[in-house]
Amino acid sequence: MSGKLYGVGVGPxxxxxxxxxxxxxxxxxxxxxxxxxxxxxxxxxxxxxxxxRKDQIxxxxxxxxRVERFPAAQVxxxxxxxxxxxxxxxxxxxxxxxxxxxxxxxxxxxYERLSDKYDCEVVPGVSSIMTGAAVSGIPLAARNDVxxxxxxxxxxxxxxxxxxxxxxxxxxxxxxxxxxIRDLLNELNLLDKAIYLERVSLGEQxxxxxxxxxxxxxxxxxxxxxYKGAEPxxxxxKMNVTNHD
Amino acid sequence: MSGKLYGVGVGPxxxxxxxxxxxxxxxxxxxxxxxxxxxxxxxxxxxxxxxxRKDQIxxxxxxxxRVERFPAAQVxxxxxxxxxxxxxxxxxxxxxxxxxxxxxxxxxxxYERLSDKYDCEVVPGVSSIMTGAAVSGIPLAARNDVxxxxxxxxxxxxxxxxxxxxxxxxxxxxxxxxxxIRDLLNELNLLDKAIYLERVSLGEQxxxxxxxxxxxxxxxxxxxxxYKGAEPxxxxxKMNVTNHD
Numbered sequence: 419m420s421g422k423l424y425g426v427g428v429g430p431x432x433x434x435x436x437x438x439x440x441x442x443x444x445x446x447x448x449x450x451x452x453x454x455x456x457x458x459x460x461x462x463x464x465x466x467x468x469x470x471r472k473d474q475i476x477x478x479x480x481x482x483x484r485v486e487r488f489p490a491a492q493v494x495x496x497x498x499x500x501x502x503x504x505x506x507x508x509x510x511x512x513x514x515x516x517x518x519x520x521x522x523x524x525x526x527x528x529y530e531r532l533s534d535k536y537d538c539e540v541v542p543g544v545s546s547i548m549t550g551a552a553v554s555g556i557p558l559a560a561r562n563d564v565x566x567x568x569x570x571x572x573x574x575x576x577x578x579x580x581x582x583x584x585x586x587x588x589x590x591x592x593x594x595x596x597x598x599i600r601d602l603l604n605e606l607n608l609l610d611k612a613i614y615l616e617r618v619s620l621g622e623q624x625x626x627x628x629x630x631x632x633x634x635x636x637x638x639x640x641x642x643x644x645y646k647g648a649e650p651x652x653x654x655x656k657m658n659v660t661n662h663d
Numbered sequence: 664m665s666g667k668l669y670g671v672g673v674g675p676x677x678x679x680x681x682x683x684x685x686x687x688x689x690x691x692x693x694x695x696x697x698x699x700x701x702x703x704x705x706x707x708x709x710x711x712x713x714x715x716r717k718d719q720i721x722x723x724x725x726x727x728x729r730v731e732r733f734p735a736a737q738v739x740x741x742x743x744x745x746x747x748x749x750x751x752x753x754x755x756x757x758x759x760x761x762x763x764x765x766x767x768x769x770x771x772x773x774y775e776r777l778s779d780k781y782d783c784e785v786v787p788g789v790s791s792i793m794t795g796a797a798v799s800g801i802p803l804a805a806r807n808d809v810x811x812x813x814x815x816x817x818x819x820x821x822x823x824x825x826x827x828x829x830x831x832x833x834x835x836x837x838x839x840x841x842x843x844i845r846d847l848l849n850e851l852n853l854l855d856k857a858i859y860l861e862r863v864s865l866g867e868q869x870x871x872x873x874x875x876x877x878x879x880x881x882x883x884x885x886x887x888x889x890y891k892g893a894e895p896x897x898x899x900x901k902m903n904v905t906n907h908d
Contacts (some may be wrong), residue, residue: 520796540797551765552785
């Protein structure tokens with residue numbers, strides 16, 4: 419009998435923001451796969467490093483970190499073959515995913531290759547967007563607000579139209595688009611409502627009004643949030659600022 | 664010294680989809696508050712019932728369950744006074760919130776009243792939207808998709824415009840708007856891509872193509888998702904259907 423494939427969201431970064439279900443699956447796993455950069459540590463693995471045992475088989479899925487470029491299909495083809503060997507041998511395989519597996523998550527590239535042939539379960543995780551709201555003290559959305567999630571690489575005209583049309587928004591994958599997006603929000607008179615967030619929930623987290631974030635670019639795991647709502651208690655200027663740089 | 668106020672997301676419903684942080688805070692708490700209906704059990708409390716002890720002080724925040732009506736400010740004024748008495752006595756107070764506190768969460772009504780005067784921490788939770796994607800096997804968003812979160816009570820013309828303009832969407836708070844929204848999606852030729860989800864992650868969860876959900880109305884904790892993406896592996900017709908009715 420084949421093993422089962424699990425896509426497990428491990429949350430935004432803090433080890434105690436994984437779920438009890440993720441913890442149970444990871445501590446009990448025989449085989450654990452995770453995305454890893456070509457140099458340096460796997461972020462997903464680092465979140466759960468405290469749960470791992472030496473007798474577990476680890477499968478790093480080494481994804482070249484070229485910015486904004488979809489990683490070669492070959493990487494996921496090879497990783498999937500590796501995972502399949504374990505599934506066929508009757509071993510369950512846990513694939514770790516930063517945040518949530520089905521919210522812009524890398525697990526989808528494994529899922530699309532294997533979910534037709536193997537029993538598969540997705541374990542949702544705490545997303546960086548909810549964590550960003552929690553650490554900044556400013557909600558994502560309330561009551562009948564419309565919330566729009568926008569990838570930062572979208573062109574200016576599309577961003578402009580969608581930003582103007584919504585009550586609240588999160589711009590994901592800010593990265594090298596930081597300066598362009600900041601300039602755009604300034605033109606749209608929204609800079610004073612925009613929050614910059616980086617590596618939320620981690621020790622090196624940075625949160626600040628976007629106007630104060632003057633770098634040209636940002637890490638991949640960064641985002642910008644805007645809540646346009648008229649709630650009187652929401653005051654961007656009073657937000658908690660953390661900056662460990 | 665005053666106690667600290669915590670807004671703790673307890674996730675979509677399954678007791679093991681709370682975070683380790685939530686578990687630690689709840690099991691260690693002296694005082695726990697939660698929204699409760701005027702008759703029947705508190706959903707938020709039921710999620711963590713297995714963690715509670717008899718010596719903990721519980722504060723039900725009884726919110727009359729009139730559909731779509733914002734509960735009287737008086738309920739939260741009184742609950743906040745009750746919470747303040749404990750904070751002033753130096754006791755921390757945990758306020759439970761279904762899903763995530765800052766994603767359409769009821770905790771905001773306590774937060775807006777007390778966050779200026781007391782030390783406050785928000786603990787993010789697993790959201791029903793990520794859980795809905797996990798249980799249906801269909802992603803929320805990938806790559807450069809735009810994802811729009813829409814409250815079901817919005818009028819038809821606004822829903823139409825926003826549904827047409829996005830790559831992926833979740834309609835929250837479907838409730839008594841079910842039939843209207845289903846008719847609208849049918850007119851927009853999107854019914855075959857729409858998923859209906861109810862009480863995700865719980866034993867009584869229901870997930871099915873919206874076309875198969877012929878009821879006139881739905882519970883408050885229900886949603887509709889549409890992923891328009893052209894990923895060949897996404898096939899609404901093949902989705903797992905659970906229906907415990």
